Amino acid sequence: MLAEVLAGRSPVDSGWWDELKAPVTEVICDETSTVLGAFSYATRSGDGAGFILWLHCREDQVLTEALITRALDQLGQRPVHAFEFASALTLGLEGLSADHRPVTRRALEAAGFTGCNLWRYMRADLPVTGLPHVAHCTVTDCQDPPGKRLEVREGGESLSEATIGRPTAGFGVLWWIGVTPAARGRGLGLALLGSALDLLKGLGAIETIL
Numbered sequence: 001m002l003a004e005v006l007a008g009r010s011p012v013d014s015g016w017w018d019e020l021k022a023p024v025t026e027v028i029c030d031e032t033s034t035v036l037g038a039f040s041y042a043t044r045s046g047d048g049a050g051f052i053l054w055l056h057c058r059e060d061q062v063l064t065e066a067l068i069t070r071a072l073d074q075l076g077q078r079p080v081h082a083f084e085f086a087s088a089l090t091l092g093l094e095g096l097s098a099d100h101r102p103v104t105r106r107a108l109e110a111a112g113f114t115g116c117n118l119w120r121y122m123r124a125d126l127p128v129t130g131l132p133h134v135a136h137c138t139v140t141d142c143q144d145p146p147g148k149r150l151e152v153r154e155g156g157e158s159l160s161e162a163t164i165g166r167p168t169a170g171f172g173v174l175w176w177i178g179v180t181p182a183a184r185g186r187g188l189g190l191a192l193l194g195s196a197l198d199l200l201k202g203l204g205a206i207e208t209i210l
């Protein structure tokens with residue numbers, strides 16, 4: 001994951017990473033060369049926008065503020081976005097977790113960034129028992145995000161589909177689940193959820209995020 005992110009690649013949102021000039025990664029150490037934090041930034045070729053791609057320093061407030069200041073100094077006068085894309089360091093989730101990164105969030109806001117409430121995540125341990133399953137669905141490989149796509153078809157028509165990510169270190173993401181409007185309210189969504197979570201478990205996930 002580290003090699004991928006240092007090379008400026010990401011399995012999820014790869015197209016957005018392709019638009020960036022080579023990311024710069026900086027590491028901050030103490031006097032004994034112990035790593036205290038690291039962050040990465042880049043500019044976009046097309047419009048010159050700047051990006052703080054990722055930043056980690058164990059939510060230490062002083063360090064976080066220092067690293068953000070440093071990144072903004074290096075990026076110079078331009079619009080700057082932070083945590084806009086998924087990175088190879090995560091399961092592919094976009095954004096900054098408001099619950100788990102409160103210090104980084106506050107430091108970004110103090111530096112003039114404005115938060116945008118884009119996603120809400122949920123998690124569950126696997127297996128989830130007691131869910132129904134679909135009688136039949138086709139499973140195909142999916143490239144972006146890397147994983148599998150499940151589809152329920154009836155009479156040549158697609159009724160329902162779900163996308164799951166290939167689990168990483170026991171974590172599997174349910175990226176999408178949908179039922180066509182005409183087929184909703186008949187239990188298909190719940191049944192496909194059961195099948196999708198079983199497939200995630202079969203691929204090695206012990207926990208799922210959606």
Ligand SMILES: CC(C)(COP(=O)(O)OP(=O)(O)OC[C@H]1O[C@@H](n2cnc3c(N)ncnc32)[C@H](O)[C@@H]1OP(=O)(O)O)[C@@H](O)C(=O)NCCC(=O)NCCS
Pocket residue numbers: 175176177178179180183184185186187188189190191
């Ligand atoms: C969400 C969705 C997949 C549900 O599919 P479905 O086949 O209609 O769901 P089911 O018939 O299996 O219902 C499962 C449960 O969800 C509940 N439910 C379904 N749609 C709901 C809605 N819009 N609001 C609240 N509850 C809902 C049902 O009442 C049922 O609960 P119950 O067993 O306690 O009665 C479907 O509405 C959909 O495709 N929505 C648009 C796409 C979407 O928003 N996907 C989720 C984002 S990834």
